[in-house]
Amino acid sequence: MIQLVDLKKQYKTIKKDVDAAIKKVIQNTDFIMGEDLRLFEQEFAKFCTTKHAVGVDSGTGALELAFHALGIKAGDEVIVPSFTFYATASAVAATGAKPIFVDVEEDTGNMDHEGLEKAVTPRTKAIVPVHLFGQPVDMSNILSFAKRHNIHLIEDTAQAHGAKVKMENVGWKTAGSMGIMSCFSFYPGKNLGAYGDAGAVCTNSDELANKLKLLRDYGRTAKYEHSILGFNRRMDTLQAAILRVKLKKLAQWNAARRKNADLYDKLLSEIGVKTIKIHAFTEPVRHCYAIRLPNRDELADFLKKNGVSTGVHYPIPLHLQKAFAYLGYKKGDFPAAEKLAEEILSLPIYPELKESEVRKIAGLIKKFLKK
Numbered sequence: 050m051i052q053l054v055d056l057k058k059q060y061k062t063i064k065k066d067v068d069a070a071i072k073k074v075i076q077n078t079d080f081i082m083g084e085d086l087r088l089f090e091q092e093f094a095k096f097c098t099t100k101h102a103v104g105v106d107s108g109t110g111a112l113e114l115a116f117h118a119l120g121i122k123a124g125d126e127v128i129v130p131s132f133t134f135y136a137t138a139s140a141v142a143a144t145g146a147k148p149i150f151v152d153v154e155e156d157t158g159n160m161d162h163e164g165l166e167k168a169v170t171p172r173t174k175a176i177v178p179v180h181l182f183g184q185p186v187d188m189s190n191i192l193s194f195a196k197r198h199n200i201h202l203i204e205d206t207a208q209a210h211g212a213k214v215k216m217e218n219v220g221w222k223t224a225g226s227m228g229i230m231s232c233f234s235f236y237p238g239k240n241l242g243a244y245g246d247a248g249a250v251c252t253n254s255d256e257l258a259n260k261l262k263l264l265r266d267y268g269r270t271a272k273y274e275h276s277i278l279g280f281n282r283r284m285d286t287l288q289a290a291i292l293r294v295k296l297k298k299l300a301q302w303n304a305a306r307r308k309n310a311d312l313y314d315k316l317l318s319e320i321g322v323k324t325i326k327i328h329a330f331t332e333p334v335r336h337c338y339a340i341r342l343p344n345r346d347e348l349a350d351f352l353k354k355n356g357v358s359t360g361v362h363y364p365i366p367l368h369l370q371k372a373f374a375y376l377g378y379k380k381g382d383f384p385a386a387e388k389l390a391e392e393i394l395s396l397p398i399y400p401e402l403k404e405s406e407v408r409k410i411a412g413l414i415k416k417f418l419k420k
C-alpha cells in the first residue's frame with residue numbers, strides 16, 4: 050500500500066541520529082525546558098529568518114498563545130478563512146473572541162483578499178491567513194489590508210515550513226517572517242514533524258517573545274512566582290531534540306516534495322486533471338498535493354482498491370461545522386470553500402515517495418477517468 054503519509058520510511062533514513070538525540074535527553078533528564086529546546090528555538094528562528102522562535106506544545110497552542118499575547122479576548126473579532134483546519138478558528142474561540150470567516154480563492158484554496166473589506170468591523174483585532182497546503186498566501190495584498198485597518202496579521206504557518214513568497218518592492222520572504230507573529234505546527238505528518246505534538250510561535254518582537262515565554266510557562270517569572278495568568282503549553286525537550294535532527298533535513302525534504310509535485314503536475318495535466326494552482330510569486334513546500342474532481346469519493350475508493358491511500362483536506366468548511374453553528378453561518382455563504390470541500394482529494398506527496406510511485410498513481414487516475 051502506498052500510504053498518504055509514510056513516517057516509517059523517513060525514520061529509517063534518520064534512525065541513528067534520532068535515536069541518539071532521544072537517548073541523550075533521557076540520560077540528561079532535562080525533560081522540561083532543556084538545552085535542546087533552547088537550541089531548537091535558535092535554529093528554527095534562523096530557518097524562518099525571524100529574531101525569535103518560542104517552542105510550544107502544538108500548533109493549536111501556538112495560535113492560542115499568539116492571540117493571548119496580543120490581548121485578544123471576548124468582544125473582539127478575528128478574520129480567518131473558512132477553508133482550513135479547525136484549529137485556526139477554534140484557537141480564536143478559545144480566547145473568547147469571535148472567528149469571522151471569509152472565503153478562499155477557488156483555484157488555490159488560500160484566503161481571498163477580495164472579500165476582506167466586508168468582514169471588517171470596529172471589533173476586528175486580527176487577521177490569520179493560512180498558507181494552505183504549503184503555498185504562501187498573496188501576502189502583499191493581505192499585509193496592506195491589515196495595515197490599512199490597523200489590525201494584527203498572524204500567519205498560520207502550520208503547513209508551510211520553509212515556503213517562500215515574493216512581495217512587491219520587498220523581494221522573496223520566508224513564510225512565517227511577515228506577520229507580527231507566525232504559528233507553526235510540528236504535528237508528526239507536517240513537513241517538519243515531531244514524534245508527538247509540538248509547535249512554535251515566531252516573531253521579530255522582543256516584547257512578544259518574552260510574553261509568549263511567560264504565557265507558555267504558567268506566567269512564571271521565578272519559582273512559584275507568577276506575574277501574569279499563563280498556561281502549561283511548553284514544548285517537551287524530547288520533541289525539540291528530535292526536531293533539531295529533522296530540521297537539518299528539511300530543505301532537502303521540501304525539495305523532494307517539490308520534485309514529486311512537479312512530476313504529478315506534468316502527468317496530470319496531460320490527462321486534464323485539475324490541480325491546485327501555484328502562483329509564480331510563491332515557492333511552495335507542497336505539504337499536500339491536492340487535485341479536484343466532482344467524483345472524488347469514487348476516485349478515492351478506486352485508488353484504495355489499487356493500493357493507494359488518499360485524504361480529504363478538508364471535507365467540511367469551517368462555517369458549516371457544527372462546532373461553529375453558534376456563529377450563524379449557512380450553506381452558500383462561502384461558495385469557493387464549499388466547492389473545494391466537495392471536490393478536493395490529497396494524493397501521497399511525502400519526500401520518500403518514489404518517481405515510479407508517482408507515475409503509478411497518475412496512471413491509476415488515468416485508468417479511472419477512462420472507465
Ligand SMILES: Cc1ncc(COP(=O)(O)O)c(C=O)c1O
Pocket residue numbers: 107108109110133134136137179205207208233234235236246247248
Ligand atoms: C492550518 C493548520 N492550523 C493549525 C493546526 C493545528 O496544529 P496542531 O495539530 O499541531 O495543534 C494545523 C494542523 O494540525 C493546521 O494544518
